[in-house]
Amino acid sequence: MCKMKSWDALDSYYPGSTSAGANCAVVNAQTGAKVMASLTKPNQEPLAVENVVYDNWLTYTGQQWTDSSPAPVAYLSNSDGKLHIVGKELYVARNNPSPFVGAEKKGVNYCQAIAPEYLRKLLLGKITAPKCDAPPVYQQPSGQPEPPKPWNCANP
Numbered sequence: 252m253c254k255m256k257s258w259d260a261l262d263s264y265y266p267g268s269t270s271a272g273a274n275c276a277v278v279n280a281q282t283g284a285k286v287m288a289s290l291t292k293p294n295q296e297p298l299a300v301e302n303v304v305y306d307n308w309l310t311y312t313g314q315q316w317t318d319s320s321p322a323p324v325a326y327l328s329n330s331d332g333k334l335h336i337v338g339k340e341l342y343v344a345r346n347n348p349s350p351f352v353g354a355e356k357k358g359v360n361y362c363q364a365i366a367p368e369y370l371r372k373l374l375l376g377k378i379t380a381p382k383c384d385a386p387p388v389y390q391q392p393s394g395q396p397e398p399p400k401p402w403n404c405a406n407p
Contacts, residue, residue, distance in 0.1 A: 275338025275362035276307035279324075283336065286370050299376025302333040308386045310341050323404045324365040325373055325380040334373065334380060339363040381405050 283303060290298065308322065322339045345358040372378045383404035 274307040274309070275340040275364055276305040276336075277338075278362055278364045279336045279338045280305040282365060282367050283370060286367050286374065290371070290374060296375050298374050300334045300374050303374075304328075304331075304333050304335045306335050306337050306385070308337050308339045310339060310389055322363060322386065322402060323381060323383070324363065324369070326383040326404050327380050329382060329384050335385070336365050336370065337386060338365075339386075 283305065290296075322337065324339075325334060325336050327333070328335050339362070341361040343352060343356050343359050343361070347357050369378075373380055381404050383402075386402045386404070
């Protein structure tokens with residue numbers, strides 16, 4: 252897993268990832284495109300996985316971010332059988348009232364994204380992602396903290 256702490260850092264490694272509508276799934280998709288390009292060379296091993304979906308898992312501060320962390324960045328979906336690459340995302344608003352969030356962490360977007368070598372191994376069948384259901388959808392808390400919803404998807 253690669254962990255980037257701000258859109259500035261993300262944009263330095265993944266140009267254009269901070270454009271309007273971008274999210275951590277965009278970062279993973281750019282990583283995937285680079286990995287796929289490296290796998291199309293002559294005499295390359297055949298791909299074990301061809302159906303890849305890039306998902307964004309938006310979370311919020313507190314237990315929603317720390318639960319299942321680090322989250323699996325890849326899983327084989329029980330519902331569609333495809334390999335899902337998950338970009339776990341956390342945006343810390345500038346006006347976040349939490350006394351536990353320092354000023355230097357406000358206004359920052361965090362991503363847990365897939366490492367290129369890990370994705371390469373998945374695509375070539377060198378390792379297998381866990382078979383799971385999709386991660387839980389979190390709603391932004393409104394006043395009361397939301398109880399954690401664990402994602403029962405084990406890292407391989």
